[in-house]
Amino acid sequence: MPILTVNKLTKSFGGLTAVSNVSMELNHGELVGLIGPNGAGKTTVFNMLTGIYTPSSGNITLSIDGRDIRLNGKKPYKICKAGVARTFQNIRLFKDLTVLDNVRISMHKNIKYGLLHGMFHSRLHSDEEKRLLDKSIELLSILKLDHKKDELAKNLPYGEQRHLEIVRALATEPSLLLLDEPAAGMNPAETAKLTEVIGWIRKHFNLTILLIEHDMSVVMKICERIYVLDYGIVIAEGSPDEIKSNQRVIKAYLGEDMRNA
Amino acid sequence: MKKLADIKGIKKWVALLLTYAVVQLLVSLNIINDYIMATLTTICINIILAVSLNLITGFTGQFSLGHAGFMSIGAYTCAIIIMRYPSPVSFITGLFLGAIFAALLGFIVGLPTLRLRGDYLAIATLGMAEIIRIVFLNLDITNGAAGLFIEVQYTNWLWLFIFTTGTVILITNFINSSHGRACISIREDEIAAEAMGINTTKYKVIAFIIGAFCAGIAGALYASYFYFIKPDLFGFLKSIDILVIVVLGGLGSISGSILAAFLLALISSLLQSFPEIRMVIYAVLLIVIMLFRPQGIMGSKELSLSAFKSLGGIFERRNGGER
Numbered sequence: 001m002p003i004l005t006v007n008k009l010t011k012s013f014g015g016l017t018a019v020s021n022v023s024m025e026l027n028h029g030e031l032v033g034l035i036g037p038n039g040a041g042k043t044t045v046f047n048m049l050t051g052i053y054t055p056s057s058g059n060i061t062l063s064i065d066g067r068d069i070r071l072n073g074k075k076p077y078k079i080c081k082a083g084v085a086r087t088f089q090n091i092r093l094f095k096d097l098t099v100l101d102n103v104r105i106s107m108h109k110n111i112k113y114g115l116l117h118g119m120f121h122s123r124l125h126s127d128e129e130k131r132l133l134d135k136s137i138e139l140l141s142i143l144k145l146d147h148k149k150d151e152l153a154k155n156l157p158y159g160e161q162r163h164l165e166i167v168r169a170l171a172t173e174p175s176l177l178l179l180d181e182p183a184a185g186m187n188p189a190e191t192a193k194l195t196e197v198i199g200w201i202r203k204h205f206n207l208t209i210l211l212i213e214h215d216m217s218v219v220m221k222i223c224e225r226i227y228v229l230d231y232g233i234v235i236a237e238g239s240p241d242e243i244k245s246n247q248r249v250i251k252a253y254l255g256e257d258m259r260n261a
Numbered sequence: 262m263k264k265l266a267d268i269k270g271i272k273k274w275v276a277l278l279l280t281y282a283v284v285q286l287l288v289s290l291n292i293i294n295d296y297i298m299a300t301l302t303t304i305c306i307n308i309i310l311a312v313s314l315n316l317i318t319g320f321t322g323q324f325s326l327g328h329a330g331f332m333s334i335g336a337y338t339c340a341i342i343i344m345r346y347p348s349p350v351s352f353i354t355g356l357f358l359g360a361i362f363a364a365l366l367g368f369i370v371g372l373p374t375l376r377l378r379g380d381y382l383a384i385a386t387l388g389m390a391e392i393i394r395i396v397f398l399n400l401d402i403t404n405g406a407a408g409l410f411i412e413v414q415y416t417n418w419l420w421l422f423i424f425t426t427g428t429v430i431l432i433t434n435f436i437n438s439s440h441g442r443a444c445i446s447i448r449e450d451e452i453a454a455e456a457m458g459i460n461t462t463k464y465k466v467i468a469f470i471i472g473a474f475c476a477g478i479a480g481a482l483y484a485s486y487f488y489f490i491k492p493d494l495f496g497f498l499k500s501i502d503i504l505v506i507v508v509l510g511g512l513g514s515i516s517g518s519i520l521a522a523f524l525l526a527l528i529s530s531l532l533q534s535f536p537e538i539r540m541v542i543y544a545v546l547l548i549v550i551m552l553f554r555p556q557g558i559m560g561s562k563e564l565s566l567s568a569f570k571s572l573g574g575i576f577e578r579r580n581g582g583e584r
Contacts, residue, residue: 050456051455052455075455077455077458088456092450092452095449096449096561106457108458115435119438120434121438125438171457172458
């Protein structure tokens with residue numbers, strides 16, 4: 001049963017078509033990779049899925065609990081409320097806030113008290129804040145960040161900043177998680193650990209994950225299916241083994257001349 | 262834990278009541294004379310203005326140059342009402358009505374303009390304040406450029422104290438609630454905030470409305486203390502004055518705004534005796550402070566009781582050493 005259906009998605013910037021007729025289907029509980037050379041349009045697809053860009057044409061449909069929600073043209077916060085969360089390729093944490101606040105802000109969409117309760121710090125406010133705090137610490141402890149909850153996000157080491165981005169996305173209680181190059185800039189040991197974590201959160205939170213990644217060791221190891229983008233077009237789709245031996249993919253990554261070399 | 266928080270809360274209220282009572286005593290003993298009281302009133306009004314502008318500019322990150330415009334709405338509304346029906350009840354009615362009108366205008370102006378960013382928003386809010394000033398300059402009911410004389414003074418230490426502490430407490434509470442964190446996330450990274458489910462337009466407008474409401478209160482307090490208002494009092498320069506307090510105290514620090522409001526009043530009253538070079542010294546002082554502390558007196562930190570406690574700890578240790 002598909003949770004996300006992308007139908008002939010196209011985005012042009014002026015005369016340049018960054019993404020052209022991309023169609024994808026993600027089934028519930030799947031971990032799908034989206035790969036391709038630099039500038040292939042992977043992040044543009046993500047930005048359309050999360051509402052940062054409006055698609056020029058095509059359809060994005062999210063199906064949760066038998067309800068279909070059309071996502072294209074919706075504002076990012078509405079898409080987040082519908083159950084789609086993401087991380088960013090170039091880390092976009094709230095740098096000058098604490099680790100804890102970064103997570104609590106993501107939980108804002110589910111708080112149960114209104115503006116006046118907040119201004120007068122009512123009982124409901126303190127009960128809810130307690131719940132937020134407990135839940136934030138629980139989520140942070142998954143990636144072993146709970147003991148750093150009072151540190152400013154900008155003071156975390158690079159790898160932990162990437163981890164915090166994942167925790168922050170999880171805090172929005174998504175059904176579909178989009179990870180944009182989560183292993184970028186990590187060393188092999190960190191990458192291996194991250195791969196494990198991604199597998200674990202998928203099971204634990206019953207998530208569907210779409211992953212952009214350059215590190216093939218991650219993609220080939222955990223993805224069940226892979227879509228390959230090149231110049232904005234899907235050139236291949238299949239299991240990791242099929243993708244590895246696909247001639248068009250090899251050509252896109254290594255260039256035309258490699259066969260003669 | 263719960264009990265401890267209660268004790269802390271009670272302590273806070275006792276400290277507040279004590280502050281009120283001591284000043285009230287000094288006023289009735291005439292130790293605080295009219296001149297000091299006027300300075301104190303200016304300080305209180307500036308605290309309300311600066312803290313509310315800090316919510317918009319320091320916490321939500323929206324650069325506004327129109328705060329004096331909202332203030333003037335409160336001032337004129339309250340002045341017109343108490344001139345017609347001079348009584349304490351109509352003063353409070355006028356004050357809240359003025360604040361509500363200011364908030365309403367904040368909503369109407371905020372909805373379209375808060376799509377703008379940075380300098381564009383600053384220009385738009387500046388334009389709004391100028392329009393308000395011109396409107397007051399041309400209406401009959403506001404008596405144009407000549408302004409309004411209000412014969413009775415209703416603003417006293419009790420009201421000043423209630424509204425100043427009220428504003429500070431409510432805005433501080435707001436900042437420490439989930440809604441306040443939503444506002445702060447907009448300042449930090451608007452795209453990320455939106456992607457994490459924050460309706461950024463809604464929270465920008467909310468910050469704008471709360472800020473405008475408080476500025477309206479400040480205006481009403483001003484009108485019924487200083488007897489006289491005219492449109493020129495609420496021009497561009499007044500907005501800049503408020504912004505100076507906020508920046509000097511530290512963008513994103515409530516206690517910084519309070520401290521800066523006191524400091525600036527102190528500096529300007531100390532300089533009273535040098536009228537010729539007063540503004541020059543004032544400007545030089547501002548430049549010097551900004552050079553040595555570009556993030557403002559407090560940065561984005563807050564002055565807290567625990568800070569005093571750690572200071573106290575140092576003294577205790579010293580005393581212990583002497584013994």
